[in-house]
Amino acid sequence: MTITATDLMLEATGVSKTYGAVVALRSASLAVRPGEVHALMGANGAGKSTLVKILTGAVRPDGGRIAVRGRERTVHSPAEARRGGLVSVYQEPSIIPDLDIRANLRLTDTPLEPFRHWLAELGLGDLDLSSMARRLPLASLRIIDLARALAIEPDVLMLDEMTAALPANLTERVLEVVGSRRGGERSVVFISHRLSEIASVCDRATVLREGETVGVVDVTAGSDERIVELMLGQIIHEMPAVAEATAGHRGTGATPRLAVRGISSGTKLRDVSFDLYPGEVLGVVALEGQGQDELFDILAGSERPGSGELLVDGSAASFRHPADAIRAGLVYVAADRAEALLMQRSVRENIALPFTARIGRWGLIDLGAERQKVDQAVTKLQIDARAGSEVRRLSGGNQQKVTIARWVAGGVRTMLCFDPTRGIDIRTKQQIYLLLRDLAEAGAAVLLYTSELKEVQLVCDRAIVIFGGRVVAEVGAVDADEATLLRAAYHLRSDAPMPEQVAAAVVDAASVDRPPSEVAGGPEARG
Numbered sequence: 001m002t003i004t005a006t007d008l009m010l011e012a013t014g015v016s017k018t019y020g021a022v023v024a025l026r027s028a029s030l031a032v033r034p035g036e037v038h039a040l041m042g043a044n045g046a047g048k049s050t051l052v053k054i055l056t057g058a059v060r061p062d063g064g065r066i067a068v069r070g071r072e073r074t075v076h077s078p079a080e081a082r083r084g085g086l087v088s089v090y091q092e093p094s095i096i097p098d099l100d101i102r103a104n105l106r107l108t109d110t111p112l113e114p115f116r117h118w119l120a121e122l123g124l125g126d127l128d129l130s131s132m133a134r135r136l137p138l139a140s141l142r143i144i145d146l147a148r149a150l151a152i153e154p155d156v157l158m159l160d161e162m163t164a165a166l167p168a169n170l171t172e173r174v175l176e177v178v179g180s181r182r183g184g185e186r187s188v189v190f191i192s193h194r195l196s197e198i199a200s201v202c203d204r205a206t207v208l209r210e211g212e213t214v215g216v217v218d219v220t221a222g223s224d225e226r227i228v229e230l231m232l233g234q235i236i237h238e239m240p241a242v243a244e245a246t247a248g249h250r251g252t253g254a255t256p257r258l259a260v261r262g263i264s265s266g267t268k269l270r271d272v273s274f275d276l277y278p279g280e281v282l283g284v285v286a287l288e289g290q291g292q293d294e295l296f297d298i299l300a301g302s303e304r305p306g307s308g309e310l311l312v313d314g315s316a317a318s319f320r321h322p323a324d325a326i327r328a329g330l331v332y333v334a335a336d337r338a339e340a341l342l343m344q345r346s347v348r349e350n351i352a353l354p355f356t357a358r359i360g361r362w363g364l365i366d367l368g369a370e371r372q373k374v375d376q377a378v379t380k381l382q383i384d385a386r387a388g389s390e391v392r393r394l395s396g397g398n399q400q401k402v403t404i405a406r407w408v409a410g411g412v413r414t415m416l417c418f419d420p421t422r423g424i425d426i427r428t429k430q431q432i433y434l435l436l437r438d439l440a441e442a443g444a445a446v447l448l449y450t451s452e453l454k455e456v457q458l459v460c461d462r463a464i465v466i467f468g469g470r471v472v473a474e475v476g477a478v479d480a481d482e483a484t485l486l487r488a489a490y491h492l493r494s495d496a497p498m499p500e501q502v503a504a505a506v507v508d509a510a511s512v513d514r515p516p517s518e519v520a521g522g523p524e525a526r527g
Helices: 048-055 078-083 101-107 112-121 138-151 168-179 195-201 223-232 292-299 322-327 347-359 367-381 396-410 426-441 454-459 482-489 500-513
Strands: 010-019 022-032 037-041 063-068 086-089 156-160 187-191 204-209 212-218 258-265 269-276 281-285 307-312 315-317 330-333 414-418 445-449 462-467 470-476
Touching (some): 010 048, 022 187, 037 048, 037 195, 037 223, 048 063, 048 086, 078 086, 086 138, 112 138, 138 156, 168 195, 195 223, 204 223, 212 223, 223 482, 258 292, 269 292, 269 307, 281 454, 281 482, 292 330, 322 330, 347 396, 396 426, 414 426, 426 445, 426 454, 454 482, 470 482
Parallel strands (some): 037 187, 037 204, 086 156, 156 187, 281 462, 330 414
Antiparallel strands (some): 010 022, 204 212, 462 470
16 A cells, blocks of 8 residues: 555655754654654664654754645644644653642643543552642653643654663553554654563564654564664764773773672662773763663762762772762763863863862962963863853853863873763864873763763763663673674673673563563574
């Protein structure tokens, strides 16, 4: 049967979006049939979330065409999209934390009885609607968001990593509800990094790579490998390797700069252990929602682990506050520069902030010493601005270099970098890679999470892969090509068998994070 444009529930063609020098979408297309659960796939940064936000009016596209039921539409806001039958449940709950649930429902004119019905279907039928949103766990907020979306019976429901923050029992309820919509009059666009979920509920999958649609796959037995191949494409390193990995000081009897032993945190981290050595850049590879955020928050002192132990230079450490981690020599570089910088203050003030107490006496700052340290850091990182300029006037790349410069200027022993090159141009990325290698060669230890897998071979000595809150693989730099890392992150079968202890961890993690009915027979059981 031939499907024409008028037969489609939703069609997007040639959608593009740029943010300054960053191309979020180059030419994305999506065609969703009535009664279809359609997967939207792609590696981190491929443009999936941007496309969903454009389709639901949260972001304005730069170009392209969008049609609903064969009629072209321009959507200017989420409210307008909702009235037109397009509703999304985003990665972060769209709920006002200081209002109770009933007040949140009134804000979106959500009908109460259908909402209660879907809440019960999704496993939260006993929820007190007078509860303040900020007092509820993230998993409950996500279920509330989904029930609110279902209550208005949208033509197209878009779920962006809906199950990433859910325990297994709620995940199973969500998949049952999504699967029940197959073959009806309405459609679902489903984003998930878990291939078992795609296999269980989806009919077809559109794959994005670097902001472009590169293929559409019928979801059948064995299609998971084809999806991964499309996500990878022809792997081209845009930049030369910055340095040959040295593997730090492992094997020389050195004490780990940071030893993580059995760290757990709720349902997100489960018995994570690894060592980070002086002179080493250790990569962390994980798909969205696998526990990497919680791991870095614990190491940076923002959260406390439920169990486990941290050792810094061989001594037990316990952090109640980020200041405790900084005193222990662990400094944090976030992906979001706004978290770390004082945007209205100067470059000089931002860089000098952490170490002013060390160059002052009786409350007076030695301005000469401060200027010298700041100037050295500005030169080392090639920050393209006068030190007196306000940080808000800098490019995103230079802002990120300022966040790194403040720790370089004060001296760094262990640097925790969470996706530090996200949204940064290629030249600035290269400069940051070189800096991280220079820090390691000078004896610092660097823990680097990156959503761009090709960065691992460019800058890391080795990498650990986290899935379901557990470390499921360790890969040396030589073997850490993008295909190997992506397959490990999805825990698909590779050419070489996994070590026995890693394979056991994969099975354990899979059984926790997937519905029990899928553990034995899903596509990941085959790989």
